[in-house]
Amino acid sequence: MTHDPLDDLFHACALRAFLEQSAQCRQWPDQEATRRRAYSLYEEALAEKGSRTRQHAKL
Numbered sequence: 001m002t003h004d005p006l007d008d009l010f011h012a013c014a015l016r017a018f019l020e021q022s023a024q025c026r027q028w029p030d031q032e033a034t035r036r037r038a039y040s041l042y043e044e045a046l047a048e049k050g051s052r053t054r055q056h057a058k059l
Contacts, residue, residue, distance in 0.1 A: 009049075013041040 017038035021029030 009045055010038070010042050013045060014038040017041055 014034075017034050017040075018029060021034045021037055
């Protein structure tokens with residue numbers, strides 16, 4: 001059994017951050033800016049996931 005890293009929420013957010021930062025600066029992105037963006041995206045995704053879970057529990 002193999003594990004696809006992009007199935008992991010954080011790794012998917014990190015890839016998205018890298019691609020967005022690359023497109024924005026049109027070169028290899030700054031490592032620190034990419035790290036901050038990845039954590040921001042991850043926190044947003046967790047909040048959204050938590051919100052959906054709470055709404056589902058109320059039903």
